[in-house]
Amino acid sequence: MENLSVIMITWNAKHFLEKSLASLYQKNKGFNFELIVIDNHSTDGSIEFIEANYPDAVLIRNKQNMGVAPARNQGFKAAKGKYFLIIDVDTEMVTDDAFEKLYNYMEQNPNVGILGAKLIFQNGELQLSCRTFPSVWVKLFNRIDKLFLFRNSKMLKNHYMADFDHDRIQSVDYVIGAFQFIRKSLIDEIGNYDESIFYGPEDIDFCLRARRRGYLTVYFPQVVLYHFYQRITKKIFNKITYMHFKGLFHYFFKHKYIFYPKI
Numbered sequence: 001m002e003n004l005s006v007i008m009i010t011w012n013a014k015h016f017l018e019k020s021l022a023s024l025y026q027k028n029k030g031f032n033f034e035l036i037v038i039d040n041h042s043t044d045g046s047i048e049f050i051e052a053n054y055p056d057a058v059l060i061r062n063k064q065n066m067g068v069a070p071a072r073n074q075g076f077k078a079a080k081g082k083y084f085l086i087i088d089v090d091t092e093m094v095t096d097d098a099f100e101k102l103y104n105y106m107e108q109n110p111n112v113g114i115l116g117a118k119l120i121f122q123n124g125e126l127q128l129s130c131r132t133f134p135s136v137w138v139k140l141f142n143r144i145d146k147l148f149l150f151r152n153s154k155m156l157k158n159h160y161m162a163d164f165d166h167d168r169i170q171s172v173d174y175v176i177g178a179f180q181f182i183r184k185s186l187i188d189e190i191g192n193y194d195e196s197i198f199y200g201p202e203d204i205d206f207c208l209r210a211r212r213r214g215y216l217t218v219y220f221p222q223v224v225l226y227h228f229y230q231r232i233t234k235k236i237f238n239k240i241t242y243m244h245f246k247g248l249f250h251y252f253f254k255h256k257y258i259f260y261p262k263i
Helices: 014-027 046-053 068-078 098-108 136-143 154-159 184-190 202-212 239-255
Strands: 002-010 033-039 058-061 081-087 091-093 112-120 170-172 179-183 216-227
Touching: 002 014, 002 068, 002 098, 014 046, 014 091, 033 046, 033 068, 033 081, 046 058, 058 068, 068 081, 068 202, 081 098, 081 184, 098 112, 098 179, 098 216, 112 202, 136 154, 179 184, 179 216, 184 202, 202 216, 202 239
Parallel strands: 002 033, 002 081, 033 058, 112 216
Antiparallel strands: 081 179, 091 216, 112 179, 170 216
């Protein structure tokens, strides 16, 4: 068994893929891990790049864009590690020996099911990547956060944990799916990502199911990554936005709450 399976989805993101994969190997020399890349029908040379530069990687070639949750589940099925790392292609690892730090923490804390890293933007600004479970109103306010009144509301600040000490290890409700370091035995218990969700909020759903099974989700700032994050669901009328709204509706209907879920 491998110590770790790194699972990454790519879709026409070769410009990110090159730096992301290089940083994984440069920062984790000597650590035993396998790389699994799920390509969602890229046409920009991503597949050819992986084949030429990472011949040992497990490469899954999809004939169409499968969405986030289904593609990540393909990675789960192919993975052989004791731990799985879900990581976005638009990331670059900063911390040396990051995998060893994550692995050791999980080995020492068997009640933790999911770890999230500290994510920063390219300019060094913190990304608020650990959050509280959202209410319906939070998701509504989040769509109109360009308005000063809503952007600075107490509701949104609490959801994004804006006043949280982001240099301290602490249990949180959920960490975003750009980086989730997951215990395989957790997946064996609660199952994979919900494939009814094409693009968001499969990461929230997964952390909520883990919490209900008694596992903690922990924010772990000892590992830091750049996240070249671009929000692609902000436009009101496009296919991705529609699929995102559909996923949100499914999430709230599935868990049957408006303000805060029952744990």
